[in-house]
Amino acid sequence: MHRKHFAVAFAAALTTLTMLACGAGAGDTSSAVSGSEGTNVEAAPEPTTAIGKVGQTITLTSELLGDKTVVEVAVTGPKQHTKEPGSFGSKPEKGIFLALDVTVVCKQGTYHANPFNFKFVAVDGTVFEQAFTIGFKPELHAVDLATGQKTAGKIVFDVPKAAISGGRVQIDGIGLDSNKPAAYWAL
Structure with missing residues (x-):
């Protein structure tokens, strides 16, 4: 009986030690903001x-x-459209096309830039995914970036037009945080 309890206690201790040892570099994403005003907001050590x-x-x-990314x-230039550009441009189903310019620079490590990494969140918490359009050029395409790219x-x-205010x-x-929000840009 004592062997069984000892084995369970030993396994629990080993698991705890392994988790603590692997805790350095848990893969959490942190974020910081800088702007044209020269203000920087430093990220805290935790996510x-x-x-x-x-x-x-x-x-x-x-x-x-040990791998740092x-x-x-930068998200800039928000513009509202009632129709997709081009002679065959479609109209938005929900009210307005909100188009934004995105620039992604990999400073260290590697990063998979993807338009589907972005969502629009209305003030009431409603989340909107990317719209499927072809008239807004140039499109942000999915691409793997290395340091300096x-x-x-x-x-x-x-x-909906009403969702833009405060959105x-x-x-x-x-990485491991790809299913969690890392940062927001307020309109």
Whole structure:
């Protein structure tokens, strides 16, 4: 009987030690905001969700098992459209196409830039995914970036006009945090 309890206690202790040892670099994404006003908001050591204004650059940082990723992302130039550009442009189903310019710069490590990393979140918490459009050029395409590389393009959301006031653009985290919000840009 004592062997069984000892084995269970030993397994629990070993699991705890392994978790503590692997805890350095848990892969959490942190974020910081900088802007044209020269203000920087430093990220806390634990995971944070930065909130900046459209036009500001947000820095995402993640470290996992000694591999560090640092990415600067800027969301700028919000424009509302009642029709997609071009002679065959479609109309938005929900009210307005909100088009924004995005620039992603990989400062360290590697990063998979993807337009589907972005969502629009209305004040009431309603989340809107990317709209499928072809008229807004140049589009932000999914691409793998290495240190020193960058990409840019437009992202577009189909949202009710009333949702834009007070709404925010969300970017997902890096790596293990890819299913969590990492930062927001307020319109």
